[in-house]
Amino acid sequence: NAGVTQTPKFRVLKTGQSMTLLCAQDMNHEYMYWYRQDPGMGLRLIHYSVGEGTTAKGEVPDGYNVSRLKKQNFLLGLESAAPSQTSVYFCASRAGLLSTDTQYFGPGTRLTVL
Amino acid sequence: AQSVTQPDIHITVSEGASLELRCNYSYGATPYLFWYVQSPGQGLQLLLKYFSGDTLVQGIKGFEAEFKRSQSSFNLRKPSVHWSDAAEYFCAVGAGFGNEKLTFGTGTRLTIIP
Numbered sequence: 365n366a367g368v369t370q371t372p373k374f375r376v377l378k379t380g381q382s383m384t385l386l387c388a389q390d391m392n393h394e395y396m397y398w399y400r401q402d403p404g405m406g407l408r409l410i411h412y413s414v415g416e417g418t419t420a421k422g423e424v425p426d427g428y429n430v431s432r433l434k435k436q437n438f439l440l441g442l443e444s445a446a447p448s449q450t451s452v453y454f455c456a457s458r459a460g461l462l463s464t465d466t467q468y469f470g471p472g473t474r475l476t477v478l
Numbered sequence: 479a480q481s482v483t484q485p486d487i488h489i490t491v492s493e494g495a496s497l498e499l500r501c502n503y504s505y506g507a508t509p510y511l512f513w514y515v516q517s518p519g520q521g522l523q524l525l526l527k528y529f530s531g532d533t534l535v536q537g538i539k540g541f542e543a544e545f546k547r548s549q550s551s552f553n554l555r556k557p558s559v560h561w562s563d564a565a566e567y568f569c570a571v572g573a574g575f576g577n578e579k580l581t582f583g584t585g586t587r588l589t590i591i592p
Contacts, residue, residue, distance in 0.1 A: 368521075395578060404487070406568060406582040407522075414578060422579070454521060463510070463577040464529050469521040 366390055368470035370455050376476045377445045385440040385473050387455030394460035396438035397422075397467065398430060400451040407454065413438055414460065445477045480505040480573045484583035491559050492591050499554040499586050501543075501569030510572030511552040512580065513543055517565045525567075528552065539563070564590045 371386040387396065394415050399407040399422075409422030413432040427449060429441045438457075442449060452474050456467040481504045491497050503509055510529050514522040526537025533545040543554045552569060566587045570580040 397579075404584055406584040407580075408582075409579060412579065456522075458578075460576075460578070463572075464527075465577075466512075466524050466527065467580060469514075469523070471521045472519075 368455055368457050368468055370453075370470040370473050372473060373471070374474050376478065377442075378478050379446060381445050382441070382443050383445065383475075384442075385453055385455075385475075387438045387440070387457075387470060388436055389438075389455075389457040389468075390436065391457060391459070391468070392435070393457035393468075394435075395458040395465075395467075396432065397456040397458070398428070398438065398440045399454045399456065400424065400449075401454060401472075402451050410440065410453075445475075447477045449475065450477045451475060480509075480571050480581045482569050482571050482581055482583035484567075484569055484586050486586045487584070488587045488589065490589040490591060493561055494558050497554075497556045497559045497563070497588070499567050499569075499588070501552045501554065501583060502550050503552060503569070503571045504550065505571050505573070509552075510577045511543075511545060512570040512572070513537065513541070513552075513554050514568045514570065515539075515565045516568065516585075522568065525554070559588075559590055561590045561592070564588055 368389045397412040398410040411430040416435040455470040458467045459465045483502045512527045513525040569583040
Protein backbone atom coordinates (compact mmCIF):
# COMPACT_ATOMS: atom_id res chain seq x y z
CA ASN A 365 0.00 0.00 0.00
CA ALA A 366 1.91 3.05 -1.28
CA GLY A 367 -0.59 5.69 -0.06
CA VAL A 368 -0.02 8.99 -1.86
CA THR A 369 2.86 9.21 -4.31
CA GLN A 370 4.16 12.19 -6.27
CA THR A 371 6.20 12.35 -9.45
CA PRO A 372 8.79 13.79 -9.88
CA LYS A 373 10.53 14.44 -6.56
CA PHE A 374 12.65 17.29 -7.91
CA ARG A 375 12.50 19.45 -11.01
CA VAL A 376 14.26 22.53 -12.32
CA LEU A 377 12.54 24.61 -14.98
CA LYS A 378 13.40 27.71 -16.90
CA THR A 379 10.96 30.61 -16.94
CA GLY A 380 8.25 30.01 -19.50
CA GLN A 381 8.60 26.23 -19.62
CA SER A 382 5.67 23.98 -18.86
CA MET A 383 5.40 20.86 -16.78
CA THR A 384 2.94 18.51 -15.13
CA LEU A 385 3.17 17.11 -11.63
CA LEU A 386 1.50 13.77 -11.05
CA CYS A 387 -0.18 12.67 -7.85
CA ALA A 388 -1.43 9.13 -7.43
CA GLN A 389 -3.28 7.49 -4.55
CA ASP A 390 -4.18 3.86 -4.06
CA MET A 391 -6.68 4.30 -1.22
CA ASN A 392 -9.75 4.80 -3.41
CA HIS A 393 -10.16 8.29 -1.99
CA GLU A 394 -12.71 10.66 -3.48
CA TYR A 395 -11.01 13.93 -2.57
CA MET A 396 -7.59 15.08 -3.75
CA TYR A 397 -5.69 18.30 -3.17
CA TRP A 398 -2.68 20.25 -4.37
CA TYR A 399 -0.86 22.58 -1.95
CA ARG A 400 2.24 24.68 -2.19
CA GLN A 401 4.56 25.27 0.76
CA ASP A 402 6.69 28.37 0.99
CA PRO A 403 8.92 29.42 3.90
CA GLY A 404 6.98 31.21 6.61
CA MET A 405 3.65 30.73 4.86
CA GLY A 406 2.59 27.22 5.75
CA LEU A 407 0.63 25.24 3.18
CA ARG A 408 -1.70 27.00 0.81
CA LEU A 409 -4.35 25.22 -1.23
CA ILE A 410 -3.98 25.58 -5.00
CA HIS A 411 -6.77 23.38 -6.38
CA TYR A 412 -8.74 20.43 -5.20
CA SER A 413 -11.13 17.78 -6.46
CA VAL A 414 -14.10 16.17 -4.76
CA GLY A 415 -14.36 13.33 -7.24
CA GLU A 416 -13.36 12.01 -10.64
CA GLY A 417 -13.94 14.63 -13.32
CA THR A 418 -14.32 17.52 -10.86
CA THR A 419 -11.96 20.33 -9.90
CA ALA A 420 -12.25 23.47 -7.82
CA LYS A 421 -10.07 26.48 -7.05
CA GLY A 422 -8.34 26.89 -3.76
CA GLU A 423 -6.63 29.86 -2.20
CA VAL A 424 -3.86 30.40 -4.78
CA PRO A 425 -5.00 28.95 -8.15
CA ASP A 426 -3.51 31.50 -10.56
CA GLY A 427 -0.90 30.09 -12.94
CA TYR A 428 -1.94 26.48 -12.35
CA ASN A 429 -4.36 24.07 -13.96
CA VAL A 430 -5.48 20.65 -12.78
CA SER A 431 -7.22 17.59 -14.10
CA ARG A 432 -8.79 14.54 -12.48
CA LEU A 433 -9.53 12.19 -15.34
CA LYS A 434 -9.08 9.09 -13.21
CA LYS A 435 -10.11 8.75 -9.60
CA GLN A 436 -6.64 7.71 -8.47
CA ASN A 437 -4.73 10.51 -10.24
CA PHE A 438 -4.66 14.28 -9.84
CA LEU A 439 -2.44 16.27 -12.18
CA LEU A 440 -1.12 19.77 -11.56
CA GLY A 441 0.03 21.73 -14.60
CA LEU A 442 2.12 24.82 -14.99
CA GLU A 443 1.64 26.19 -18.49
CA SER A 444 4.30 28.92 -18.33
CA ALA A 445 6.44 28.63 -15.23
CA ALA A 446 7.50 31.74 -13.34
CA PRO A 447 10.13 32.16 -10.60
CA SER A 448 7.30 32.89 -8.15
CA GLN A 449 6.21 29.28 -8.60
CA THR A 450 9.43 28.01 -7.05
CA SER A 451 8.09 26.04 -4.13
CA VAL A 452 7.53 22.62 -2.63
CA TYR A 453 4.30 21.08 -3.86
CA PHE A 454 2.33 18.60 -1.83
CA CYS A 455 -0.53 16.42 -2.89
CA ALA A 456 -3.04 15.01 -0.44
CA SER A 457 -6.05 12.75 -0.57
CA ARG A 458 -9.04 12.16 1.66
CA ALA A 459 -11.75 9.54 1.63
CA GLY A 460 -14.44 12.23 1.73
CA LEU A 461 -17.17 9.95 3.03
CA LEU A 462 -17.28 11.58 6.45
CA SER A 463 -16.61 15.11 7.58
CA THR A 464 -14.16 13.64 10.08
CA ASP A 465 -11.95 12.06 7.40
CA THR A 466 -8.24 12.87 7.47
CA GLN A 467 -6.10 14.20 4.66
CA TYR A 468 -3.08 12.04 3.82
CA PHE A 469 -0.07 13.71 2.25
CA GLY A 470 2.48 12.69 -0.33
CA PRO A 471 6.24 13.26 0.08
CA GLY A 472 6.34 16.45 -1.97
CA THR A 473 7.90 17.76 -5.19
CA ARG A 474 10.56 20.44 -4.98
CA LEU A 475 10.28 22.74 -8.00
CA THR A 476 12.78 25.45 -8.88
CA VAL A 477 12.03 27.92 -11.64
CA LEU A 478 15.06 29.85 -12.88
CA ALA B 479 -13.16 33.24 6.84
CA GLN B 480 -11.35 30.73 8.98
CA SER B 481 -7.74 31.28 10.01
CA VAL B 482 -5.06 29.70 12.15
CA THR B 483 -2.29 31.48 14.02
CA GLN B 484 0.82 29.81 15.33
CA PRO B 485 2.57 32.59 17.24
CA ASP B 486 5.92 30.84 17.64
CA ILE B 487 8.00 30.54 14.49
CA HIS B 488 10.81 28.62 16.15
CA ILE B 489 11.10 26.93 19.55
CA THR B 490 14.19 25.31 21.07
CA VAL B 491 13.76 22.73 23.81
CA SER B 492 16.20 20.52 25.67
CA GLU B 493 15.80 16.80 25.24
CA GLY B 494 13.66 15.43 28.05
CA ALA B 495 11.96 18.76 28.71
CA SER B 496 8.27 19.38 28.26
CA LEU B 497 6.85 21.04 25.17
CA GLU B 498 3.86 23.20 24.37
CA LEU B 499 3.19 24.56 20.89
CA ARG B 500 0.53 27.19 20.58
CA CYS B 501 -2.29 27.35 18.07
CA ASN B 502 -5.16 29.83 17.91
CA TYR B 503 -7.96 29.57 15.42
CA SER B 504 -10.74 31.73 14.09
CA TYR B 505 -13.85 29.93 12.92
CA GLY B 506 -17.53 30.72 13.27
CA ALA B 507 -18.83 27.25 14.04
CA THR B 508 -17.47 24.30 15.99
CA PRO B 509 -14.06 23.73 14.46
CA TYR B 510 -12.43 20.56 13.27
CA LEU B 511 -8.80 20.91 14.40
CA PHE B 512 -5.67 19.06 13.42
CA TRP B 513 -1.97 18.92 14.23
CA TYR B 514 0.44 17.65 11.60
CA VAL B 515 4.18 17.08 11.82
CA GLN B 516 6.67 17.43 8.99
CA SER B 517 10.13 15.94 9.35
CA PRO B 518 12.86 17.46 7.17
CA GLY B 519 12.35 16.60 3.52
CA GLN B 520 9.17 14.68 4.23
CA GLY B 521 5.46 15.07 3.76
CA LEU B 522 3.01 15.84 6.55
CA GLN B 523 1.90 13.22 9.03
CA LEU B 524 -1.20 13.55 11.19
CA LEU B 525 -0.45 13.67 14.92
CA LEU B 526 -3.99 14.09 16.21
CA LYS B 527 -7.36 15.63 15.48
CA TYR B 528 -10.34 17.01 17.36
CA PHE B 529 -13.94 17.00 16.23
CA SER B 530 -16.09 16.84 19.32
CA GLY B 531 -16.36 15.30 22.76
CA ASP B 532 -13.43 15.13 25.17
CA THR B 533 -11.43 18.32 24.80
CA LEU B 534 -8.14 16.54 25.59
CA VAL B 535 -7.08 14.55 22.57
CA GLN B 536 -4.36 11.92 22.50
CA GLY B 537 -2.26 11.40 19.43
CA ILE B 538 0.67 9.42 18.16
CA LYS B 539 4.25 9.66 19.42
CA GLY B 540 3.11 10.68 22.92
CA PHE B 541 1.55 13.99 21.87
CA GLU B 542 -1.70 15.43 23.17
CA ALA B 543 -3.66 18.59 22.52
CA GLU B 544 -6.35 20.44 24.42
CA PHE B 545 -9.23 22.27 22.79
CA LYS B 546 -10.27 25.40 24.68
CA ARG B 547 -13.25 27.06 23.09
CA SER B 548 -13.14 30.09 25.39
CA GLN B 549 -9.58 30.84 24.26
CA SER B 550 -9.99 29.67 20.65
CA SER B 551 -6.91 27.55 21.19
CA PHE B 552 -5.73 24.05 20.40
CA ASN B 553 -2.26 23.77 21.93
CA LEU B 554 -0.05 20.75 21.38
CA ARG B 555 1.86 19.26 24.31
CA LYS B 556 4.35 16.55 25.08
CA PRO B 557 5.67 15.84 28.59
CA SER B 558 9.18 14.82 27.52
CA VAL B 559 10.62 15.47 24.07
CA HIS B 560 13.03 13.21 22.23
CA TRP B 561 15.64 14.25 19.66
CA SER B 562 13.49 12.61 16.99
CA ASP B 563 10.73 15.16 17.67
CA ALA B 564 12.74 17.84 15.90
CA ALA B 565 10.50 18.83 13.00
CA GLU B 566 8.04 21.44 11.85
CA TYR B 567 4.57 21.36 13.34
CA PHE B 568 1.45 22.65 11.66
CA CYS B 569 -1.93 23.36 13.17
CA ALA B 570 -4.93 23.33 10.81
CA VAL B 571 -8.65 23.97 10.93
CA GLY B 572 -11.15 22.20 8.71
CA ALA B 573 -13.44 24.35 6.65
CA GLY B 574 -15.95 24.21 3.86
CA PHE B 575 -18.94 21.98 3.41
CA GLY B 576 -18.23 18.65 5.09
CA ASN B 577 -14.83 19.79 6.25
CA GLU B 578 -13.53 19.40 2.69
CA LYS B 579 -10.66 21.89 3.03
CA LEU B 580 -7.95 22.63 5.56
CA THR B 581 -6.54 26.02 6.47
CA PHE B 582 -3.03 25.73 7.87
CA GLY B 583 -1.06 27.89 10.22
CA THR B 584 2.41 29.02 9.23
CA GLY B 585 4.09 26.34 11.31
CA THR B 586 6.43 26.13 14.29
CA ARG B 587 9.90 24.72 13.84
CA LEU B 588 11.07 22.69 16.83
CA THR B 589 14.76 22.27 17.59
CA ILE B 590 15.89 19.83 20.25
CA ILE B 591 19.19 20.39 22.03
CA PRO B 592 20.99 17.62 23.91
